[in-house]
Amino acid sequence: MSPNPAGTRRPPSVERLLAHESAAGPIAAHGRSAVADAVRAVLDAVRQGRLPLGDEAALLDAAATRLAEEARPSLRPVFNLTGTVLHTNLGRALLPPEAAQAVAAVMTQAANLEFDLDRGERGERDSHVEALVCRLTGAEAAIVVNNNAAAVLLVLNALAMRREVIVSRGELVEIGGSFRVPDVMARAGCRLREVGTTNRTHLSDYDEAIGPRTGLVLKVHPSNYAIRGFTAEASEPELGRLCGERGVPFAIDLGSGNLVDLAAYGLPPEPTVQAALRHAGCVTFSGDKLLGAVQCGLIAGRRDLLARIRRNPLKRALRVDKMTYAALEATLRLYLHPERLRERLPTLRLLTREAADIRAQAERLSGPVSDRLRDRAAVTVEPCLSQIGSGALPVETLPSACLVLRPPPGERKAGAWLKGLAATLRGLPTPVIGRVSEGALRLDLRTLEDEDGFLAAMAVLAPP
Template sequence: MKTVPSVQTVRLPSVDRILGDAACAALIAQYGRAQTLDAARALLASLRAAMLAGTQAPLELSEIAAQLAQQLQAQSRSSLRAVFNLTGTVLHTNLGRALLPDAAVQAVVEALQWPMNLEFDLETGKRGDRDDLVEELLRELTGAEAATIVNNNAAAVLLMLNTLAQNKEVIVSRGELVEIGGAFRIPDVMTRAGAVLREVGSTNRTHRADYANGINENTALLMKVHCSNYAITGFTKSVELDELVPLAAEHGVATAVDLGSGTLVDLAQYGLPHETTVRETIAAGADLVTFSGDKLLGGPQCGVIVGRADLIAKIKRNPLKRALRVGKLTLAALEPVLQLYRAPDLLAERLTTLRLLTRPSSAMRAQAQEIAPQLQQVLGDSYAVTAEAMLSQIGSGALPVDQLPSFGLAVRATASCRIGNALGVLEQRLRGLAMPVIGRIGQDTLWLDLRCLESAHHDRFVAQLAQLQS
């Protein structure tokens, strides 16, 4: 029969004795006396309760100090952590979308450490405009007259609509009234912007006449929205810009295009499916184009609006612009990314997003064949690990029906496995590693796509597999 100790028999060192121990001196130096003191009190209270319940044996002072160190380390660990993205989705919204190239990372580090000329004109010595830091590059790369930057593409659409269409109508094809991740819906954004949505056409077919019949004296914009996360196939019809722009000009209204991903180069030259570029959209006559910075562009999270200079000037005068503006870290990262586009022949090597999208299957195959036996040895006979071909996707609504040939690890539970929900358990263990590994489960298989595991991170990934040892 288990004996439960009484309050009198519970013996624990005092807080002062713990903090006075030599082992705690380093903890105080690292975490500060106040934080260490609070953690020690909480640990002692927890140990006292466990000992009274009979679930904890007495501990030596050194053991208590070791637990205190673990507790402080856990409390101080950042909630935002680096992970291995083995989902097969390169631009994964939940994992932060685009990874910045080295040039952008170094620029951000410098901006973190120094004052910057964010809104200071070095030539005149007077106040400047933060958009000026990147506007000339954006004009060069897109062919637009002017540009402005806000904190994401949803903000870009909101600001554009609020500026140009408040209390007025915006005509959009019913087939383009999209909802993307996080319940972002075009109709809801229009409502918040104070614009009035006028739907035209049907879900699968919209004609030029539908737009023409929808135009009235209260129309402010004809708007096209990139169907970023789905595709309608079969009996379909949409109105392209070469039809829409003349119609808008005829009635004296502007044409706006929400491109979503907003690539600046023709991806076909890199062996990827073609996605309409911002330059192509401007050249087709769009008055305004909005797009994201952290999708196919491969830069930091931001929203970009490019187009006619007079319309951009109006947008920049909107008081909402200040609420939605970006800070120096975003601009520090965006400029070097845009600079990379001046050398398209080197882009696939230097722009991280494009490098991952164009990574050859042969490299991933060799990597998978090397890792598979190592992972198999760690997991034992409860699982079968094989190197297999699989399919990646670009992600974040870019080219939603197109997939990329990839290679990785397929893990399946074996007949000898006695673990309930074996794949779910393993997936959770992978997420619990020092640097979490994020895969995906489907078809009774845990898929670990290696497209985003570049050689620079290979050894770090393999080194922590031993932590999975049962």
């Protein structure tokens, strides 16, 4: 139907449409005011020629569609089939059921967030997880803030404001969103003192740089890159001894926040918080990466250093809410039962899936997916490589399997076809997010546990 031309019949009034029998359902669902606003928007579009002037039922259908689109949440679950387990843009770690239940329990009623139930007086927020963090890592004290960048900022500002912070030139990293370590230092009020070169930094470089203006020595775990070849770096034990001898605090920014020996699970090794704390006065790390919990940043370390950090005014600005503490506590408690950790912690479970099991899953799904994409794509099963993501083990990969969607025979505009198919999958009721590579859309199944939900989402495309 073509847009309404000038001089033809006039659109009905808003009140007339609201009185129509088809308006009863939308009004019950969304309220009279919202339906009236949607009707006005539809009528405006008709008058401007952007919509055809249909009958009253059609106009109300257009208003109902508009209301449904407006009511759809912006933040929605998706199927992450990109091959990156801890995908920053897709929410990083999946929470275990215990964490979700703990969050639900404190969301809708008051909780003892800053209230000591034993003493009947004001308490400290960090007390809900501090003992657990110390038990699991060997730290003397712990602090929680809203992410690891905030943890680094707080440590720098509290321990080295207006003083020098010594960092190896090869550790001045940039992570997602153009977030750079030197910029954080500047915002923290510290002066950066670079030592060594991009690929080689020796203990003597640190020793020569330490002086009366030194506030902190910081070691940053590389994120999203690795330097190989002719390299050298001062070890954490060496730096810990040097800083102890010179009376300078030593901090390590671990980033990912690993609490277990990944090699014991058949994964590439990654530094643990426990090992770092043997040599550093404080360690910063994330909650929503390898730790497998909610987004937050943790600072663990010596009691005297963390007391200084806790007194910093920025601590209040960077604090987290009761839901974060509830999710973090519930996740940390899973680590107290290491025999079942692989089964109960989603991040570890996904990272340790066997390639053969993923391949078998791909074979099961290839037929149904091919049916749903009938004549629209050629579907095959192929091996692929997953990555951990979020800066953890940036050059290591995990063997996996994927569904490969290629253009059907005779398709001449492969690039446009790929973009169109990717957009179609993103537009499903539960969006499916894959990755485009080598002329195909690849759906890596390492992170797919809900097969039935995936097939239900794909069923919208075509009847089986």
